[in-house]
């Protein structure tokens with residue numbers, strides 16, 4: 788059988804030289820939408836599910852980076868760990884409205900990072916509507932048990948939205964970009 792990677796394996800081997808940001812998270816969390824916004828500055832509402840992976844290059848302030856999304860559907864999650872060792876930063880996107888799947892997101896995230904104690908982690912609490920309610924970030928931190936991941940790791944949690952053309956969307960995504968630049972610029 789043809790794996791989803793066969794047609795595109797040239798992208799992942801030989802290893803690339805640009806710093807790599809790996810973008811993971813359950814299906815429907817909004818990975819592709821966030822990437823689309825980051826790269827085009829435009830909100831887009833109908834993006835098809837990622838059936839394999841989705842790779843984009845981004846240049847910010849003279850720094851070039853590769854952003855690699857691997858689809859989040861159950862079958863594709865088996866491939867997630869293969870991309871960890873090349874990653875400089877992991878961006879993990881969660882749907883902060885769909886509380887019923889936070890436990891699954893938490894389990895996947897913890898399983899993934901068990902072997903990578905030092906990989907910087909940026910969790911995006913996506914699908915924010917307007918200003919998030921007081922204490923929201925703390926709740927989410929708890930629900931994802933982020934304290935268990937944070938000993939030697941740089942860890943950030945940012946609220947984002949990606950599908951509405953609004954100032955809060957633009958600002959949230961700008962924060963993500965700036966954070967990536969900071970993380971990738973450190974020695």
Ligand SMILES: Nc1nc2c(ncn2[C@@H]2O[C@H](COP(=O)(O)OP(=O)(O)OP(=O)(O)O)[C@@H](O)[C@H]2O)c(=O)[nH]1
Nearest residue numbers: 814815816817818819820832836837859914948949
């Ligand atoms: N309301 C709202 N909807 C969003 C937001 N981000 C993404 N969506 C919607 O959520 C659905 C899934 O978004 P995708 O970007 O395809 O999610 P994904 O994480 O790439 O999913 P897979 O590729 O299947 O792993 C789409 O219908 C998006 O329009 C957001 O910030 N707010």
Ligand SMILES: [Mg+2]
Nearest residue numbers: 818819836837
């Ligand atoms: Mg996608």
